[in-house]
Amino acid sequence: MKLLADENMPFVQELFGDWADVATCPGRDIRPEQLRDVDVLLVRSITRVDEALLARAERLAFVGTATIGCDHVDTALLARRGIGFASAPGCNKVAVGDYVLAALLRVAAHKDWRLGEKTLAVIGAGNTGAEVARRARALGMRVMLCDPPLAERDPTDFVRFEQAMSADIVSFHVPLTRTGPHASWHLLDEALIGGLHPEQVLINACRGDVWDNQALLARQQGPAPLTLVMDVWEHEPRVLAPLVPHVLIASPHIAGYSLEGKARGTFALYQALCAQQGRDTGFAPEQLLPPPPVAGVTLTGVPDQVQLERLVRLVYDIEQDDRAFRRALGQPGFFDRLRKDYPERRELGSLRLAGAYPAMAGLGFKV
Numbered sequence: 321m322k323l324l325a326d327e328n329m330p331f332v333q334e335l336f337g338d339w340a341d342v343a344t345c346p347g348r349d350i351r352p353e354q355l356r357d358v359d360v361l362l363v364r365s366i367t368r369v370d371e372a373l374l375a376r377a378e379r380l381a382f383v384g385t386a387t388i389g390c391d392h393v394d395t396a397l398l399a400r401r402g403i404g405f406a407s408a409p410g411c412n413k414v415a416v417g418d419y420v421l422a423a424l425l426r427v428a429a430h431k432d433w434r435l436g437e438k439t440l441a442v443i444g445a446g447n448t449g450a451e452v453a454r455r456a457r458a459l460g461m462r463v464m465l466c467d468p469p470l471a472e473r474d475p476t477d478f479v480r481f482e483q484a485m486s487a488d489i490v491s492f493h494v495p496l497t498r499t500g501p502h503a504s505w506h507l508l509d510e511a512l513i514g515g516l517h518p519e520q521v522l523i524n525a526c527r528g529d530v531w532d533n534q535a536l537l538a539r540q541q542g543p544a545p546l547t548l549v550m551d552v553w554e555h556e557p558r559v560l561a562p563l564v565p566h567v568l569i570a571s572p573h574i575a576g577y578s579l580e581g582k583a584r585g586t587f588a589l590y591q592a593l594c595a596q597q598g599r600d601t602g603f604a605p606e607q608l609l610p611p612p613p614v615a616g617v618t619l620t621g622v623p624d625q626v627q628l629e630r631l632v633r634l635v636y637d638i639e640q641d642d643r644a645f646r647r648a649l650g651q652p653g654f655f656d657r658l659r660k661d662y663p664e665r666r667e668l669g670s671l672r673l674a675g676a677y678p679a680m681a682g683l684g685f686k687v
């Protein structure tokens with residue numbers, strides 16, 4: 321069995337090496353002729369799996385994407401051609417929760433806000449949105465959820481989009497869709513951007529095209545800019561460079577890039593391929609992970625917001641990501657390079673807090 325995988329997918333050798341002939345290559349450079357004799361293709365979000373890519377893939381029996389988002393895969397085509405498919409729902413939801421928590425604490429320090437007095441709206445209350453909501457509640461924030469597809473089934477817990485957009489902080493967690501009643505392409509459009517209050521904070525850790533970046537730039541260059549946190553950008557890997565100086569935290573689509581999240585992503589594909597081939601799964605994803613560099617801290621009191629930010633930074637320093645992004649901006653290929661060389665990052669759950677109050681588990685730490 322010949323398996324071709326994106327070179328940025330860790331643990332492929334460990335999981336598939338003893339039963340497949342494994343080759344890896346840059347995900348953006350996979351060519352149709354490379355797939356001629358390939359049985360299994362494992363990709364990340366940067367490989368467009370479509371008619372053109374699969375034109376010569378006569379042996380292909382399985383495609384896996386080690387991601388939550390599937391907007392890069394023509395799943396209808398795979399179904400038509402009888403090619404098995406798996407994604408990794410939820411694999412990096414905890415990492416996205418960590419990213420947004422770190423961002424919230426940074427924003428609060430920047431604006432001199434007490435988060436417990438603020439409202440957070442989550443647009444898209446699925447896997448990642450729910451993680452974010454859990455953490456915000458643990459910070460004492462008032463949380464609004466906006467998810468029209470879920471609200472159609474049970475409206476009890478949800479607010480309308482217009483109400484959500486009035487929150488102090490609005491965090492976006494929707495899949496990218498271009499058609500249908502809940503299409504999310506440019507969900508944040510020029511009209512909406514123009515009507516926001518200058519004190520508001522917007523976070524995008526889902527897909528860049530959900531926000532109209534040109535319209536945001538126009539707003540930011542005006543007299544009443546917003547506070548922005550952007551992990552994802554319209555037209556990645558290209559970035560609208562003039563927007564970056566107007567963004568408080570800028571990063572190269574790494575919100576989900578914890579080591580644990582990546583291990584879960586590859587492992588989900590391993591499980592799916594094992595199931596397709598009737599093979600027993602011999603591993604647990606935890607076995608793939610090295611011990612974390614800092615495994616425990618003892619608290620002697622209830623940490624305030626500043627101490628909480630320090631604790632988070634002990635595991636994940638979002639400012640380091642922001643600095644690396646600004647330093648590299650403009651260099652050829654900088655976006656993909658930062659992602660490829662992304663430092664090993666552990667989840668907050670890798671840190672055990674002794675003496676913590678129980679709500680701190682809601683922030684993601686092990687208590």
Ligand SMILES: NC(=O)c1ccc[n+]([C@@H]2O[C@H](COP(=O)([O-])OP(=O)(O)OC[C@H]3O[C@@H](n4cnc5c(N)ncnc54)[C@H](O)[C@@H]3O)[C@@H](O)[C@H]2O)c1
Binds near residue numbers: 444468470504552577
């Ligand atoms: N930046 C990153 O590293 C990163 C990491 C993981 C996921 N993502 C992106 O985030 C997206 C969400 O991930 P998830 O795991 O939470 O997915 P999910 O499918 O679990 O949840 C998405 C939710 O959005 C809702 N939704 C759909 N259209 C909507 C709309 N127009 N308005 C409001 N809600 C809407 C859905 O009903 C669903 O509940 C993924 O599709 C992926 O594109 C990015």
Ligand SMILES: O=C(O)[C@H](O)[C@H](O)COP(=O)(O)O
Binds near residue numbers: 387573576
């Ligand atoms: O959809 C996802 O799961 C994330 O956006 C994913 O982490 C993106 O990372 P990539 O696949 O591009 O490496």
